[in-house]
Amino acid sequence: MPHIDYFFTPISPYTYLAGNGLEEIAARHGATITYKPLDIISLYARTGGIAPKDRHPSRMEYRAQDLLRSAAKLGLPFNLRPAFWPTNAAPSSYAIIAAQAAGGGDVGALCQALLRACWVEEQDIAQDAVIRAALEGAGFDPGLADSGLLSGAETYAANLEEGAMRGVFGAPFYLVAETDARFWGRDRLEDLDLHLSGKI
Numbered sequence: 001m002p003h004i005d006y007f008f009t010p011i012s013p014y015t016y017l018a019g020n021g022l023e024e025i026a027a028r029h030g031a032t033i034t035y036k037p038l039d040i041i042s043l044y045a046r047t048g049g050i051a052p053k054d055r056h057p058s059r060m061e062y063r064a065q066d067l068l069r070s071a072a073k074l075g076l077p078f079n080l081r082p083a084f085w086p087t088n089a090a091p092s093s094y095a096i097i098a099a100q101a102a103g104g105g106d107v108g109a110l111c112q113a114l115l116r117a118c119w120v121e122e123q124d125i126a127q128d129a130v131i132r133a134a135l136e137g138a139g140f141d142p143g144l145a146d147s148g149l150l151s152g153a154e155t156y157a158a159n160l161e162e163g164a165m166r167g168v169f170g171a172p173f174y175l176v177a178e179t180d181a182r183f184w185g186r187d188r189l190e191d192l193d194l195h196l197s198g199k200i
Contacts, residue, residue: 002029002177002178002196003177003178004031004032004033004174004192005033006172006175007036007168007175008036008037008171009089009093010111011040011085011087011089014171014172014186016115016119017076017186018186019112020112021186022172025193031196033108034100035111037096038093040089043170046164047168047169048169052086077120082122083122084118084126087124089126090126090156091127091128094145094156095152096111097155097156098147099135099140102144105139109139113134113137128145128146168182172185174192176192
């Protein structure tokens with residue numbers, strides 16, 4: 001059974017635009033997923049990337065056009081300049097980590113709810129009320145927003161170290177454990193699917 005390590009941040013617009021593509025691919029191939037949210041700004045600093053706010057204007061302009069085109073092509077609602085971005089991704093990441101450890105709900109749905117809250121619903125995903133609502137909506141105990149803080153913080157830091165060591169440099173990033181095959185970006189989900197099919 002293949003396994004996918006999924007490195008991401010809940011404040012990434014391209015991770016939002018990936019939707020449930022990963023979950024659909026995993027279901028098709030009987031693959032398991034470990035969700036590994038990490039501090040993307042620290043990852044950029046470790047791997048030669050540049051935070052969006054510090055990029056050259058031509059890169060920022062292209063990014064804006066590409067995001068709007070991608071959302072239109074996918075038929076997804078999207079707010080290019082949400083009211084609460086950037087925000088602190090750590091609290092929602094801790095909740096994702098705690099939910100995955102606790103089980104009993106749908107981690108993919110939780111991630112997508114938080115991403116939607118940021119990029120569509122004009123909510124601050126650093127706020128307890130937003131995180132609790134997302135946890136409950138995905139079938140988890142909303143109390144995980146509090147009880148998972150310590151272990152979540154430790155795992156969040158470990159995910160950054162692991163990602164940097166294994167060649168992760170952006171989000172979303174999909175890494176097939178058995179083959180070390182790496183796929184960066186929403187637009188590489190098709191390649192991930194083909195790889196798991198043994199075609200590439």
